[in-house]
Amino acid sequence: MSNFFQVKTVFENIPEIIKYLPITLELAVVSFLISLLVGLILALIKIKRIPVLLQATNVFISVIRGTPVLVQLYVAYFGIPMFLKYINLQYGTNWNVNGVPAILYAIVALSLNQAAYNAETLRAALQSVEKGQIEAATTLGMTPLQTLIRIVIPEAFTVALPSLSNSFIAMIKSTSLAFVCAVVDMTAAGKIIGGRTYRYFEVYVSLAIIYWIITIVIEQAEKLIERKIRVPEDVPVPKKQKEERIEEHVTGNKIRANRKEAGDPGSESVKEIQAERSFG
Amino acid sequence: MIRVRNLSKKFRQNVVLDDINLDINQGDVIAVIGPSGTGKSTLLRCIERLEVPESGTVEIEDRVIGLAPGKARRKDLSLLHRSCGMVFQNWNLFYKKTALENVMEGMVTVKKIPKAKAREIALSYLDKVGLSDRAGHYPRHLSGGQQQRVAIARAMAMEPGLLLFDEPTSALDPELVGEVLDTIRQAADAGYTMILVSHEMNFVRKVANRVIFLENGHIIEDGTPKEIFSNPKSERLRQFIMKIDRLQEPDYVI
Numbered sequence: 001m002s003n004f005f006q007v008k009t010v011f012e013n014i015p016e017i018i019k020y021l022p023i024t025l026e027l028a029v030v031s032f033l034i035s036l037l038v039g040l041i042l043a044l045i046k047i048k049r050i051p052v053l054l055q056a057t058n059v060f061i062s063v064i065r066g067t068p069v070l071v072q073l074y075v076a077y078f079g080i081p082m083f084l085k086y087i088n089l090q091y092g093t094n095w096n097v098n099g100v101p102a103i104l105y106a107i108v109a110l111s112l113n114q115a116a117y118n119a120e121t122l123r124a125a126l127q128s129v130e131k132g133q134i135e136a137a138t139t140l141g142m143t144p145l146q147t148l149i150r151i152v153i154p155e156a157f158t159v160a161l162p163s164l165s166n167s168f169i170a171m172i173k174s175t176s177l178a179f180v181c182a183v184v185d186m187t188a189a190g191k192i193i194g195g196r197t198y199r200y201f202e203v204y205v206s207l208a209i210i211y212w213i214i215t216i217v218i219e220q221a222e223k224l225i226e227r228k229i230r231v232p233e234d235v236p237v238p239k240k241q242k243e244e245r246i247e248e249h250v251t252g253n254k255i256r257a258n259r260k261e262a263g264d265p266g267s268e269s270v271k272e273i274q275a276e277r278s279f280g
Numbered sequence: 281m282i283r284v285r286n287l288s289k290k291f292r293q294n295v296v297l298d299d300i301n302l303d304i305n306q307g308d309v310i311a312v313i314g315p316s317g318t319g320k321s322t323l324l325r326c327i328e329r330l331e332v333p334e335s336g337t338v339e340i341e342d343r344v345i346g347l348a349p350g351k352a353r354r355k356d357l358s359l360l361h362r363s364c365g366m367v368f369q370n371w372n373l374f375y376k377k378t379a380l381e382n383v384m385e386g387m388v389t390v391k392k393i394p395k396a397k398a399r400e401i402a403l404s405y406l407d408k409v410g411l412s413d414r415a416g417h418y419p420r421h422l423s424g425g426q427q428q429r430v431a432i433a434r435a436m437a438m439e440p441g442l443l444l445f446d447e448p449t450s451a452l453d454p455e456l457v458g459e460v461l462d463t464i465r466q467a468a469d470a471g472y473t474m475i476l477v478s479h480e481m482n483f484v485r486k487v488a489n490r491v492i493f494l495e496n497g498h499i500i501e502d503g504t505p506k507e508i509f510s511n512p513k514s515e516r517l518r519q520f521i522m523k524i525d526r527l528q529e530p531d532y533v534i
Contacts, residue, residue: 133373135330135366135368136368136372137374137385138330138361139328140361141361141362142390143358155375155376231375231418
């Protein structure tokens, strides 16, 4: 029975798997950044309804959303080398097909996959910005690019953030499929450990714990960012005024204390009021 | 002197502006009045090229700027936007920026004024509209009237040759209208050239030096407030003013 499930092994695996955390994070972060950029471009194409590009974008989004990410990884892994070989043959170039690092295939597949989803999220967020603000920026003389960067994107980002952090969490977990492109990420490392010790179940539990903790960290980070970038609920108080207010409070207390020492008849009532307040 | 020439705008089959010509002298305060749906707002929006008219030009600083599609060059439009500031019915303040940042934005990005200097100028304009103590407030923390005053400060801070007011008080609670009108009057007194679309006839009478009556896309009459309100020439204007007077005067007086 003691060999049925070894809790100790679960925790012993973790440090070994964690060594591959940088690969997982690199894969996720790089792919996500690319997907944001590509997604933004696709979203702008859809909003501006640029002919030809619009149709191409729609087809792209439909194909990507209509196929499993695992299949896309395979297509990237086998397709890109074939494409390079074809170009070499056709144009007499000398691309080294074997020199392409495996992680690149995974990044291409994952980022394009995520871009299709992000395009829709970003489009909705960009369109949620009131047209009036864009007009106001135009009348000030701002160029469309300045308006986009300084007015539209900051506001749209607040709207898009919850969906984007969702996507990023999904991205972290999609990286666990990268082993099909011969990338050794945390999941692949876990499989290797499992193959060595035949303790597959424990390894998978270790992996589950690690992924869960990463997700918790991302969730907390999202909350923090959301709080940072939103328009504050209350009127912001400048630092100087805040200090003055605190000082006022302190001096107020001092005056009360002084009165009490001097046996001021008012001190009794002050005391009462203070007592009342503390109950309230 | 700013000249608007041959301005025509249709929405599908509906002709809103029909070959409008308008000369705006330095220091003019022009009020545009007329029945609803006659293209008063469209006139302002076409001058600013927020709407693209079928034909028309604006002449600023001896440069003729084409407004029609295909005739507008980017450099010209940039000059147009810098020369014409606009205040909207719905304020349109930048939601994620404080009052101060709203006023600074154009100066920093368009005029390339260094931030510290822009801040100083912006504060002085906020002071002019009586809101220097609200510099750190976001639009959502301000009342409608205050937001509109920030919007006026934002437009004035760009020092435009022409200020366009598109029904600046019609989205406001009645008790907030006064503070905005006071601000507009200050701008008029300060010598800004402006075109004002407004339904506040009493205000128009006092502030404007020229009133334009617009109907069905034509300028029917163009004159001083006295000429327009006390001595209307056309039958249509007479009817329009009678209707307004009936609204503003009590039915009977004891």
